Amino acid sequence: MRIQPFLIFIGVALLIIILIGCSTNDQSASVSADSKDSKDSKTELIQIASFALEGCTGCDNVKEILSELEEEFTDLNFIEYNVIHDVDVVNDYGVKEHPTVLFLNSNGEELKRLEKEPDLNPYREAIEYLKTNEVDPIIPQSNTNQENSVLISIFAVDDADGKYVEIPRFVKYNSEVRYPRISAIQELLAIKTELPEQVSSPIPDDVKFDQIGGADGVTIVRVLNDFDQYLGTTIGQQTEELIALTLLSFDGVEKVQVVTETYEGDILTEELLLKKKSKNQTFLFEHDDEWMPIIGVDEYNTNILHQQDLEKIPCFCGCGEIGHTSNHNCFFTYNESGQRMLEKHGEFCQVCLDLTNIYVELKDEGKTLQDIREYIDRMFEGYVPTETPQP
Numbered sequence: 001m002r003i004q005p006f007l008i009f010i011g012v013a014l015l016i017i018i019l020i021g022c023s024t025n026d027q028s029a030s031v032s033a034d035s036k037d038s039k040d041s042k043t044e045l046i047q048i049a050s051f052a053l054e055g056c057t058g059c060d061n062v063k064e065i066l067s068e069l070e071e072e073f074t075d076l077n078f079i080e081y082n083v084i085h086d087v088d089v090v091n092d093y094g095v096k097e098h099p100t101v102l103f104l105n106s107n108g109e110e111l112k113r114l115e116k117e118p119d120l121n122p123y124r125e126a127i128e129y130l131k132t133n134e135v136d137p138i139i140p141q142s143n144t145n146q147e148n149s150v151l152i153s154i155f156a157v158d159d160a161d162g163k164y165v166e167i168p169r170f171v172k173y174n175s176e177v178r179y180p181r182i183s184a185i186q187e188l189l190a191i192k193t194e195l196p197e198q199v200s201s202p203i204p205d206d207v208k209f210d211q212i213g214g215a216d217g218v219t220i221v222r223v224l225n226d227f228d229q230y231l232g233t234t235i236g237q238q239t240e241e242l243i244a245l246t247l248l249s250f251d252g253v254e255k256v257q258v259v260t261e262t263y264e265g266d267i268l269t270e271e272l273l274l275k276k277k278s279k280n281q282t283f284l285f286e287h288d289d290e291w292m293p294i295i296g297v298d299e300y301n302t303n304i305l306h307q308q309d310l311e312k313i314p315c316f317c318g319c320g321e322i323g324h325t326s327n328h329n330c331f332f333t334y335n336e337s338g339q340r341m342l343e344k345h346g347e348f349c350q351v352c353l354d355l356t357n358i359y360v361e362l363k364d365e366g367k368t369l370q371d372i373r374e375y376i377d378r379m380f381e382g383y384v385p386t387e388t389p390q391p
Contacts, residue, residue, distance in 0.1 A: 043134040047077040094140040109137035163278035244268035285340035314388035317351035
């Protein structure tokens with residue numbers, strides 16, 4: 001039996017169509033699989049990151065919850081971050097509270113977050129939901145460019161009467177995650193090298209801050225065990241009282257206790273320490289809470305501590321025309337009642353900032369105030385200075 005040529009042609013054509021269709025289906029299946037894999041990588045829950053603060057009761061509670069969930073969900077990776085030490089990660093994810101828990105995909109992208117959640121069920125429910133549903137990643141608002149500063153008060157010893165004098169101090173933050181009480185303790189322990197001659201800090205160099213927490217309305221400050229050697233001494237007592245006064249200056253802090261692993265100090269209050277506070281107002285000033293320096297935080301702090309010296313350092317930016325009489329005047333002015341007031345000028349003038357920093361650098365080199373004045377006068381020769389008295 002002879003097969004007609006046109007039937008052969010039709011058969012070949014059908015075979016080609018079938019082969020092309022199979023190839024297309026394979027490619028479509030491949031693309032679909034690739035798309036599915038790609039999508040899964042973006043929506044699949046892989047790791048859980050927690051952000052906590054040492055000494056925070058709520059953070060410790062969440063840590064226990066996550067430890068339990070880690071045993072239950074062994075396929076997930078659990079990561080812990082410290083809000084103080086892991087600043088870059090905190091800023092990248094826009095973490096603003098503690099504790100915060102982020103649910104992340106394999107690219108480290110956020111699928112969900114829980115903040116200050118004290119119960120286990122919401123965490124388990126979040127995990128189970130994300131493991132069975134596709135959720136698009138969240139784009140967090142980064143903290144990186146959100147700069148600010150806050151004003152705190154720390155205390156030192158007034159050498160004139162042996163009492164505790166209040167020193168306002170600006171602290172700069174590169175994010176919205178703010179822990180000013182911790183910063184206050186850190187500043188208190190570090191400031192002794194910056195203090196002017198009329199005040200001092202008896203806190204020994206080997207007294208190191210560990211963590212801060214709270215219990216039963218008492219703010220508890222833990223320092224390392226090196227502090228134990230000062231127990232029962234005047235230095236030890238002053239250290240505890242300076243830490244307490246610094247924290248008691250914060251709203252909401254009414255009781256403070258200093259502890260180590262083996263020691264618990266007395267619970268201190270404002271009422272107990274009131275008679276030990278100096279009436280010296282040298283460093284205090286009126287301020288507007290709506291504006292705090294950002295660029296010039298260090299320079300403002302220097303002008304708080306070293307007013308008397310910087311009132312003998314002229315400015316050369318031309319601010320004499322608006323009534324300034326010194327470099328200090330660029331950062332603080334005085335009202336009709338003689339109260340010291342914050343002046344924004346210094347924050348936005350590089351010459352003013354540079355002059356204060358030159359003073360600090362030369363002072364650290366051991367130069368006298370007269371030496372510093374002569375050096376600055378020579379450096380800015382030809383520029384019109386403010387009418388500033390000689391040292």
